[in-house]
Amino acid sequence: MPEPYIRVAADDDAPQLSALDRATWSTLHAVTPEPQPPYDPFFDERHPAGDFLVAVLDGRIAGYIRLARPTPLAANAHVLQIQGLAVAEAARGRGVARDLVRAAADEARRRGARRLTLRVLGHNTPARGLYESEGFAVEGIQPQEFFLAGAYVDDVLMGRAL
Structure with a gap:
């Protein structure tokens, strides 16, 4: 099997994904507080395993991407959104993030989406x-939307057709 191998997450991936999420937390990309014990479950009703694609490298989960609907509205059911991307430090520089973004676009097409969007700090x-190199364009900026680590940070909205 070529590596990284991308697949849909399974419920038993939760411990590895939770550890990866904690290890990669940073104000570079996270707007939520740093996770503290006791940790919430990785999967829940709003974030089921089926929303995640995982990259397996050297027999371990090396990264994930979450693909979900941006709203519950029927009027934009043709849009899916990347709502999280993380890659283990040891796997960086090996194309894992790029492979996950490409797999998310393929999966979005498979689910019938016509657009793929995301928000990035x-x-x-x-x-x-990375997103620009994969065909995403800036579609809007919310200036100083977040206050992180003592500084105001823009929220950049990006999207692409599928």
Whole structure:
């Protein structure tokens, strides 16, 4: 099997994904507080395993991407949104994030979506570069939408057709 191997997450992936989420938490991309014990379950009613694609590298989960509907409205059921992307430090530089973004686009098409969108923090230059190289364009900016680590940060809305 070529690596990384991308697949839909399974319920028993939760412990590895939870550990990955905690290990990669940073104000570069997170607007929620740093996770503290006791940790919430990784999967729940709003975030089921089927919304996640995982990258398996060297036999372990090396990253994930979450693909979900941005709203419950029927009027935009043709849109899916990337709502989280994380790659283990040891797997960075091996194309895992790019493979996950491409797999998310393929999965969105398979689910019948016509558009794929995402939100990224303005100061997250590496992620913005990745998304732009994969065909996403800036569609809007919410200036100073978040206050993180003592600084105001823009929320950048990006999207692409499928």
